[in-house]
Amino acid sequence: MKKLLLMLLFTVSILSYGVEKVVVYTPSSMGGWLEEAVAEDFKAKTGVEVEFVGIKGMLTRMKLEKRRPKADIVLGLSQANVMEAKKEDLVASYKPENADKISRDEFIIDDEWYTTPFDYGSLAINANIKGIDKLPGSFEEMKGLKGQLIVPSPNSFTGQEFMMWTVAVYGEKWKEFWTELKPAIRTVTPGWNEAWAKFTVGEVPLMAGYATSDLYFEEGSSYKSFIPEEGGYIYIQGASLVNKSEIKDGAKLFMEYILDDNFQRAMAEKNYMLPVTDLELGDEYMRVPTSSKIVTVSDKDLARVEEYKKELIELLRK
Amino acid sequence: MKKSLISYLYVFIWIVPFYVFGRDFFYVEDIIKEVNGSTLRLIMVSFKQGILTALLSFVAAILPAYYVTYRRGRLSTLIEGSIFIPFFFPVISTVVAFSIIFNSRLLEGYSILYTLTAVLIANVFYNAPLFVKYLSQGMKKIPRELIEAGRECGANTFEIFFKIKLPLILPQVLRAFFLVFVYSFTSFGIVLSMGGLRYSTLEVEIANTLMGSLDFSRVFTLGIIQFLILTGINSVIERVENYELKGEETEGRVGRFTTIYSVIFLVVEMGVVATSLVFSFYNYYESRFTLAVFKRLFSREFNRSYPVIESIFNSLMVSAVTALIVVSFSYILLKNYRKTNSYIIFSTFGISSAFLAISLVYMNILYEIPYLLLLVTGYFLTSIPLAYSFMYQYIKKFPKDVSEAAEVDGAGRVQKFFYIELPMLKDILISTYFQIFAIIYAEFTITYTMQLGREFPLASLVNYSLASHKLFLESSAMSTLNIMIIGSIFLMANIKGRR
Numbered sequence: 001m002k003k004l005l006l007m008l009l010f011t012v013s014i015l016s017y018g019v020e021k022v023v024v025y026t027p028s029s030m031g032g033w034l035e036e037a038v039a040e041d042f043k044a045k046t047g048v049e050v051e052f053v054g055i056k057g058m059l060t061r062m063k064l065e066k067r068r069p070k071a072d073i074v075l076g077l078s079q080a081n082v083m084e085a086k087k088e089d090l091v092a093s094y095k096p097e098n099a100d101k102i103s104r105d106e107f108i109i110d111d112e113w114y115t116t117p118f119d120y121g122s123l124a125i126n127a128n129i130k131g132i133d134k135l136p137g138s139f140e141e142m143k144g145l146k147g148q149l150i151v152p153s154p155n156s157f158t159g160q161e162f163m164m165w166t167v168a169v170y171g172e173k174w175k176e177f178w179t180e181l182k183p184a185i186r187t188v189t190p191g192w193n194e195a196w197a198k199f200t201v202g203e204v205p206l207m208a209g210y211a212t213s214d215l216y217f218e219e220g221s222s223y224k225s226f227i228p229e230e231g232g233y234i235y236i237q238g239a240s241l242v243n244k245s246e247i248k249d250g251a252k253l254f255m256e257y258i259l260d261d262n263f264q265r266a267m268a269e270k271n272y273m274l275p276v277t278d279l280e281l282g283d284e285y286m287r288v289p290t291s292s293k294i295v296t297v298s299d300k301d302l303a304r305v306e307e308y309k310k311e312l313i314e315l316l317r318k
Numbered sequence: 319m320k321k322s323l324i325s326y327l328y329v330f331i332w333i334v335p336f337y338v339f340g341r342d343f344f345y346v347e348d349i350i351k352e353v354n355g356s357t358l359r360l361i362m363v364s365f366k367q368g369i370l371t372a373l374l375s376f377v378a379a380i381l382p383a384y385y386v387t388y389r390r391g392r393l394s395t396l397i398e399g400s401i402f403i404p405f406f407f408p409v410i411s412t413v414v415a416f417s418i419i420f421n422s423r424l425l426e427g428y429s430i431l432y433t434l435t436a437v438l439i440a441n442v443f444y445n446a447p448l449f450v451k452y453l454s455q456g457m458k459k460i461p462r463e464l465i466e467a468g469r470e471c472g473a474n475t476f477e478i479f480f481k482i483k484l485p486l487i488l489p490q491v492l493r494a495f496f497l498v499f500v501y502s503f504t505s506f507g508i509v510l511s512m513g514g515l516r517y518s519t520l521e522v523e524i525a526n527t528l529m530g531s532l533d534f535s536r537v538f539t540l541g542i543i544q545f546l547i548l549t550g551i552n553s554v555i556e557r558v559e560n561y562e563l564k565g566e567e568t569e570g571r572v573g574r575f576t577t578i579y580s581v582i583f584l585v586v587e588m589g590v591v592a593t594s595l596v597f598s599f600y601n602y603y604e605s606r607f608t609l610a611v612f613k614r615l616f617s618r619e620f621n622r623s624y625p626v627i628e629s630i631f632n633s634l635m636v637s638a639v640t641a642l643i644v645v646s647f648s649y650i651l652l653k654n655y656r657k658t659n660s661y662i663i664f665s666t667f668g669i670s671s672a673f674l675a676i677s678l679v680y681m682n683i684l685y686e687i688p689y690l691l692l693l694v695t696g697y698f699l700t701s702i703p704l705a706y707s708f709m710y711q712y713i714k715k716f717p718k719d720v721s722e723a724a725e726v727d728g729a730g731r732v733q734k735f736f737y738i739e740l741p742m743l744k745d746i747l748i749s750t751y752f753q754i755f756a757i758i759y760a761e762f763t764i765t766y767t768m769q770l771g772r773e774f775p776l777a778s779l780v781n782y783s784l785a786s787h788k789l790f791l792e793s794s795a796m797s798t799l800n801i802m803i804i805g806s807i808f809l810m811a812n813i814k815g816r817r
Contacts, residue, residue: 028771053773054771055769056529056769057528057529057530059532060528060529060530060531060532063532063534064676064679064680064683065683067342067683067684068683068684070683084532088532147429153515153526153530154530155526155527155529155530155531156530186429186432187431187432187514187515188514188515188516189514190510190526190529193786193787194511194786197786197787201421201790203421203431306531306532306533309530309531310356310531313515314356316515316516317356317359317515317516317518318359
């Protein structure tokens with residue numbers, strides 16, 4: 001009923017003022033294809049235009065825009081990012097009407113709904129078996145490698161989550177692990193895009209990335225990801241309303257739309273991530289490696305993510 | 319005071335974005351927090367890269383400079399022509415070319431990429447031609463009788479170079495040293511793509527912190543440190559007085575080793591440029607030559623993901639307009655010359671472009687100033703010192719008697735400009751315009767940090783995007799287009815300059 005009222009209110013406002021447009025900030029890797037995949041469908045369903053802007057360093061941009069936000073919605077916040085954004089008062093709370101479509105309670109990373117999950121995935125080590133004699137099976141075995149691994153910078157989303165994975169596995173000794181892993185690292189790239197490019201042209205046989213990246217390659221190719229035996233790490237990406245004095249109705253509609261089948265399918269097929277709803281996926285998703293053991297980080301560690309990032313960058317720079 | 323107003327205006331344009339940014343995000347107490355071992359290490363890494371690049375570039379350039387000084391002919395012309403590399407060869411083209419070279423089967427086993435060696439090789443490639451220019455220009459002006467006096471006293475070639483020529487051209491060497499040091503100290507694109515995190519300079523750290531952390535105070539502090547260091551060095555260099563050398567250009571004997579080395583120098587410099595050109599026609603993966611990449615570069619489909627055409631058009635427009643403003647402003651600055659003006663203008667060499675860029679973005683956020691205007695402002699501020707130095711000796715040494723004669727004849731300021739100064743200075747103004755045009759066209763730091771990829775795509779950023787997605791063929795093809803554009807502009811500038 002509430003949703004119907006919202007739609008009605010929105011239709012009236014469109015008739016009075018013309019077509020509404022919402023601005024959505026996305027991670028830079030999503031910018032182009034997301035517009036093609038969902039903009040028309042969203043407009044057809046709601047009458048609202050949407051503009052996607054790819055941003056490198058989402059939280060930084062949000063903090064810069066705190067006094068005069070330009071975006072209505074931001075996509076791609078991790079649990080740690082949401083904590084930081086809440087602390088800085090950058091996001092607003094909003095629970096979508098269709099939140100019951102979220103298939104598992106564990107996906108809800110913020111009880112106060114400052115963010116709504118829209119996809120999830122498991123981190124993994126992407127490997128090209130052609131470039132390595134014997135694949136390591138664990139983080140411990142990875143320590144013995146020599147310059148065969150690429151990791152994205154902890155300043156990037158993927159790099160940050162990879163770091164948190166090691167925090168989840170090693171607890172307080174996570175920095176000792178990185179010290180021992182350093183000889184295995186060929187280079188630290190600014191973000192996932194650069195790491196993926198270097199990995200796929202064969203500069204290195206291993207990179208810290210995503211389990212679903214296997215879907216990018218044909219079955220039987222030399223590319224095969226694995227999850228170290230210490231345990232897998234699930235990360236969830238959330239969408240949040242930007243904290244502005246006036247939150248557009250179209251923005252709220254978009255928050256509903258992220259749980260729509262079309263959006264969820266786009267995330268699975270184009271973003272190589274898994275849906276948070278019960279959307280059925282093709283057989284190829286059976287190829288994505290999983291782990292029976294899942295490791296997590298405490299809220300205390302999540303709150304210290306910026307501090308950890310600094311420490312790790314310092315360690316990698318030495 | 320009146321003469322300094324124009325330079326104060328320039329400083330004011332610099333200060334406004336920094337003031338607005340600092341007002342909202344900078345806390346003085348953070349300076350103390352940030353002066354720590356980590357920052358010191360960053361300074362050391364930047365220093366190391368700056369000093370090593372300057373020293374190696376100097377050593378690499380001595381013999382070619384010697385050859386250019388004493389020999390005329392095609393080889394000299396080609397070596398002198400390599401000066402287009404530091405100013406006009408896009409940094410992204412350099413990165414793509416070296417990535418291809420270091421990943422080639424011949425060098426793959428040496429693992430050069432992501433090491434200090436990779437950064438230094440690319441930096442020396444970039445900066446050695448600068449030393450060739452400064453050294454040869456200096457040596458050409460050394461009076462012949464001084465060299466002959468040295469010979470008569472029994473000095474050999476090495477002694478003449480190190481004991482007579484080098485001390486005489488020291489001011490030029492120091493100026494080149496400073497320029498190369500600044501370029502390497504603030505190196506961005508090369509370090510970002512070929513060095514990685516371990517070799518981050520202050521400039522790269524500023525950009526990375528801006529994109530991945532909320533610690534704006536750290537950015538501000540690092541920006542101040544960089545400014546203080548480079549301004550300090552500049553003020554020392556500025557104190558070194560130039561000798562008034564009035565020697566005539568003469569031809570002389572050049573040893574076989576110098577000639578062979580000069581040929582190798584030219585082959586290496588041009589080889590890197592050629593690699594970039596060849597790989598836009600050569601499909602690395604299928605081992606065959608093709609023009610298909612160029613076709614794809616202009617296809618509608620490809621341009622939806624990578625706006626190549628739009629970015630080239632935008633870059634041409636922005637460069638054309640900004641270069642005009644820069645040349646006009648530099649002319650006014652030089653017409654109102656004071657020593658303090660020079661200090662002010664050259665001290666801005668030390669300001670972080672990445673920091674400037676993010677401050678400009680913040681101006682857009684707060685005051686809705688259009689990105690285009692801010693972009694032009696950013697390019698304007700960073701190009702002024704270059705245009706100023708290009709035009710310096712021509713405008714400062716403009717014959718006063720001609721000007722005074724015009725005044726006696728009753729010419730006003732406008733008439734004097736249009737009928738006397740413009741016809742006489744036309745060539746240097748046009749030459750500087752083209753040089754600044756090309757520099758802005760290839761600019762990367764401001765473009766990358768402002769992240770205007772979709773709102774206002776520019777050629778250097780689209781090319782970086784192609785390279786970072788390892789679309790080497792497309793990136794090389796785009797580099798070729800850029801080189802053709804910049805190359806033809808450089809030629810025009812060169813022809814004008816010679817006249």
